Amino acid sequence: MKGYIQVYTGNGKGKTTAAIGLSIRAAGAGKRVLFIQFVKGEVYSEIKALKRYDDLIEIHQYGQGCFIEKQITDEDRELAMTGLNEVKRLLKINNYEVIVLDEANIALYFGLFTIDELMSVIDCRPKGCEVIITGRYAPKELIELADLVTEMKEIKHYYTKGVCARKGIEK
Amino acid sequence: MKGYIQVYTGNGKGKTTAAIGLSIRAAGAGKRVLFIQFVKGEVYSEIKALKRYDDLIEIHQYGQGCFIEKQITDEDRELAMTGLNEVKRLLKINNYEVIVLDEANIALYFGLFTIDELMSVIDCRPKGCEVIITGRYAPKELIELADLVTEMKEIKHYYTKGVCARKGIEK
Known part of the structure; x- marks a missing residue:
């Protein structure tokens, strides 16, 4: 049987964070995880931390950082497609039990x-x-075919108080 | 200045998972974390996984497992209060940069x-x-005083298809 497809979307804090948590939980059960990050390119604290699990969690990033407020370039598209092709190649040769496609919704959007x-x-x-x-903006088609969907809904956020992303908390 | 208070609530999957992710991100930035779990008492895969970070993440559990469908006993109450007092004691002697109070909303509820x-x-x-x-059911007073609140909203869940909690995925 195919494994389930879980989607974490919405405008609230906690989506990538939950994907990190899911990877750690899987690793805690000895499962092999492929963690792919689209769009983002920086090595955030969570990526650094996951390196302690490099016997079980394999990480690749295919992004140049947030482009939401700038024009998308051919390079962004090429990088995302390279990532997708690389995932296909890796899935053929390794027996992962969990794959995370972080920010894939943004890449689709x-x-x-x-x-x-x-x-x-x-x-x-x-x-x-x-x-x-x-990622935010999960398309309707993906929500329809997914087995589990959680919407992380922002009720309140401290960025409205002028708080920027902080190392070890947001990045 | 006091650090911020973040609350993750709602009926969707991803709350404890996000707390695990936040702990990992903090550890990746070298921050010291106190991870307290109320209500739950079993050593789930994520708790096992966090042990690899025991130089930075300290974990204590104060629960006997899910009591939602059974009567709450004095022992449940004593265990939760012991936990709360222990957190108070630890906060006085150690310089944590992040504290997680997992399932504290359920304990309040x-x-x-x-x-x-x-x-x-x-x-x-x-x-x-x-x-x-x-935890589910964050009380209104807590939402009011928190700086950040995300509601994890269940849009779709595979338990409706009869899927039970699986090792390395849910527990």
Whole structure:
């Protein structure tokens, strides 16, 4: 049987954070995890921390940082497609039990790849391999085909008080 | 300045998972974390996984497992209060930069301790120490005084398909 597809979306804090938590929980049970991060390119504290689990959690980043407020370039698209192709290649040779596609929703939203391209990769996963997809703006088609969807809804956020992203808390 | 209070609540999957992710991110930045789990007593995979970070993340559990469908006993209340007092003691002697009070909302909801008792402990934290509180049913008073609140909203869940909690994925 195919593993389930979990989607974490919405405008609240906690999506990538939950994906990190899911990776750690899986590793705690001895599962092998492929953690792919689209869009973001910086090595945030969580990526550094996950390195302590490099026997079980394999990490690759395919992004140049946040482009939400700038023009998307061909390079952004190429990088995302390279990532998607790399995931397909890795899924053929390694027996992952969990794959995380962090910020894939953002990549879909900005047209870096299509949902058909994403699904053709996900469909290559080994039997029982769970898929975690994060990011704002999960498209309706993805929500329909997912098995679990949580919307992280912002009720209150301290950025309205002028708090910027802090090392070890947000990044 | 006091650190911020973050609350993760709602009926969707991802609350404890996000708290684990936040602990990992903090550890990745070299921050010292106190991770307290109320209500739950079993050693789930995520707790096992966090042990690899025991130089930075200190974990204590004060629960006997899920009591939602059974009667709450004096022992549940005593255990939760012991936990709360222990947090107070630890905050006085160690310089944590992040404290996680996992399932504290559930403890409040079931009257294991009051919000005043919880706040009197949180108020003892060192300068700049961030507080993460998770669990369904966050009381209105807590939402009002928190700096950041995310509601994890269940849009779709596979338990409706009869999927039970799986090792390395849910527990």
